[in-house]
Amino acid sequence: MSTNVVSSHPKPILYSYWRSSCSWRVRIAMNLKEIPYDIKPISLIKSGGEQHCNEYREVNPMEQVPALQIDGHTLIESVAIMHYLEETRPQRPLLPQDVHKRAKVREIIEIICSGIQPLQNLIVLIHVGEEKKKEWAQHWITRGFRAVEKALSTSAGKYCVGDEISMADCCLVPQVFNARRFHVDLRPYPIILRIDRELESNPAFRAAHPSNQPDCPPELPNK
Numbered sequence: 001m002s003t004n005v006v007s008s009h010p011k012p013i014l015y016s017y018w019r020s021s022c023s024w025r026v027r028i029a030m031n032l033k034e035i036p037y038d039i040k041p042i043s044l045i046k047s048g049g050e051q052h053c054n055e056y057r058e059v060n061p062m063e064q065v066p067a068l069q070i071d072g073h074t075l076i077e078s079v080a081i082m083h084y085l086e087e088t089r090p091q092r093p094l095l096p097q098d099v100h101k102r103a104k105v106r107e108i109i110e111i112i113c114s115g116i117q118p119l120q121n122l123i124v125l126i127h128v129g130e131e132k133k134k135e136w137a138q139h140w141i142t143r144g145f146r147a148v149e150k151a152l153s154t155s156a157g158k159y160c161v162g163d164e165i166s167m168a169d170c171c172l173v174p175q176v177f178n179a180r181r182f183h184v185d186l187r188p189y190p191i192i193l194r195i196d197r198e199l200e201s202n203p204a205f206r207a208a209h210p211s212n213q214p215d216c217p218p219e220l221p222n223k
């Protein structure tokens with residue numbers, strides 16, 4: 001018997017933190033695909049981090065955001081979630097048809113989501129320590145952005161890969177925000193900057209921005 005999984009479950013719930021770049025990727029993908037969802041904020045800093053409480057560990061044993069409750073399932077890991085959305089909600093595709101272009105999208109995703117973001121994640125920076133964390137984050141972001149810029153020099157059109165927005169763009173924009181947060185000099189990356197600027201005014205990206213999240217503090221912290 002086949003059931004319509006898309007309509008027989010309540011609205012998806014996204015466990016999210018306003019300036020978590022991984023939550024932000026999924027928010028963009030959900031918005032681009034016009035999937036309505038509710039946000040359940042998980043503060044990564046309040047009381048040592050709500051992601052570590054027993055209740056949330058049941059949702060995500062990695063004690064990180066995001067997690068997405070959708071179609072009766074709980075999904076974790078932002079890239080796996082984006083692929084699920086792509087496979088269950090093919091409207092507004094976030095992967096190109098062409099296999100070479102798909103490979104390029106995945107390459108850029110990997111550089112950012114394996115080669116940059118995990119190295120400058122909150123849990124790592126806590127271990128690195130307050131004094132060294134800025135230099136540490138700058139080092140890994142610079143190293144990765146050099147590779148992203150090189151990849152974009154052959155793949156980019158209007159966006160990361162050609163002229164259609166893809167999952168690579170969902171990953172790039174939040175990483176540029178993190179680069180600015182850690183005062184990385186972005187002048188050596190003109191293509192990254194151009195694409196980021198291009199997407200700034202896109203409604204799906206704008207709605208997913210940290211400053212438009214329900215848990216964004218009224219006074220933005222400056223670090």
Ligand SMILES: O=C(O)/C=C\C(=O)CC(=O)CC(=O)O
Nearest residue numbers: 019020021022044121122178
């Ligand atoms: O407000 C805070 O300082 C806590 C956490 C974050 O920014 C999120 C991250 O860990 C960075 C990231 O998503 O890459």
